[in-house]
Amino acid sequence: MSEPISALKMAGFDGLARVEDCGLQGMITLRGDLSARAVKSAVTAATGLTGPKQPGPLQIVSGKSGSAAWMSPDEMLLLCPYGETGSVLAAMQEKLAKVHALAVDVSDARVQLQVAGPSAREVMAKLCPLDLSPENFQPGTIRRTRMAQIPAALWMVDEATFRVICFRSVADYAFNLLKTAAHPESGVGYF
Amino acid sequence: MLILRCPYCGVDADETELAPGGEAHLKRFGPGSGDDDFHDYLFTRENPRGVHFERWRHAHGCGKWFHAARATDTLQVFGTYPAQTSEPPKEVLALIRAARPGWSWREFA
Structure with missing residues (x-):
């Protein structure tokens, strides 16, 4: 019997925010x-x-x-x-x-990623054509949008944590994108 | 850069979230129609400098098709509306008349 494994095998990255594979969902x-x-x-x-x-x-x-x-x-x-x-x-x-x-x-068919940390908004805002300011985007809102070149759905579980769902076939691309956006020296400090 | 409000989910969607679908309100001529009508349906498109009606799909969002009325020269958007219609809603036409007196587009004016 095959064991189900998540797309990124629970990979994680620490930068401006912690980016990680949420595992099977x-x-x-x-x-x-x-x-x-x-x-x-x-x-x-x-x-x-x-x-x-x-x-x-x-x-x-x-x-x-x-x-x-x-x-x-x-x-x-x-x-x-x-x-x-x-x-x-x-x-x-x-x-x-x-x-x-x-x-x-x-x-x-999907992968779920989490972006957590005080700069999570900023990390996501670098990749999506959305107004992610606290006045406009709060926990409880979900948006399907574009994350660089791929479709994604994102929502917040709390004030500093985003969840992102993408297609599994682009899991690696999505993770690398988020890693780049969360690079420790790439802070913008907008929000 | 265009920002259009999707009439289905109500979000202001960035152009990069949308897929263009060409001219709106085409009158279809299929089997049994004359060659000229079919030719025009297939190939003849408006290409105005000014008011234009277009189809767009909220491809990276809810996935629905909708129509948009906008000006090609100033990128002013007069309105967006669901695609299940054969003519623009009255409010949109009223806005266009106010902004562009004397405009016309195919049979609309």
């Missing part, structure tokens, strides 16, 4: 009419979030058993523990049986 892509009752109850089954608490545009919300992130008007990304992905997916499929919706395990 269960991820389920859910597509469908997000306002449909069956779709909402599938999200509840996966994350423990009840209807009104589910994320609106550009939000990421955490529930008892996982998080739900708004990806587009008809797409959500659900985060759960890696080992539970199969059972969570099965519970969701049951709820989605009668509606036109799609739930797929994409855990192994």
Whole structure:
């Protein structure tokens, strides 16, 4: 039996901020009419979030058993523990049986990176065409954007910690980008 | 550098987050149409100095197509709106009329 391993084998780098591979993370892509009752109850089954608490545009919300992130008007990304992905997916499929919706395990197609430290905002702002100032970007917001040459989704878990999700095939590129942006002598001190 | 507001997620997206999709509001001529109509549909495009309607895709964001009305000479953006429409919304047309009296673009003016 093969052992699942994360894309970067838990690599880490200390610079302006600590950049590290977050390891295996269960991820389920859910597509469908997000306002449909069956779709909402599938999200509840996966994350423990009840209807009104589910994320609106550009939000990421955490529930008892996982998080739900708004990806587009008809797409959500659900985060759960890696080992539970199969059972969570099965519970969701049951709820989605009668509606036109799609739930797929994409855990192994992605890599999750963390950028933590007081300069985390600055490190991310060097790579993404976003306004990452504290007035504009706070924990609870998720943005899909471009990180240098690759697509990425990023959000903050607290005031000094970013999480970034990229495709696994570009994990190495993403890690090297973040390492360069977090080079100890490349501080800008903007935020 | 253009910054367009995606009408689906509401973010001000940088041009590099978007993929251009050419001219908006094309009238399609498919099988059964005349050669001239098909030729024009396929090849004839507006290339104005001034008001222009374009399709854009929020490629690095929500992935949705939308339309934008902007001026090609000043990069002024008059508005963006969802792509599920065959003509620009009234508010956008009103803004363009106010900013550019006498403008016209295909059948819109």
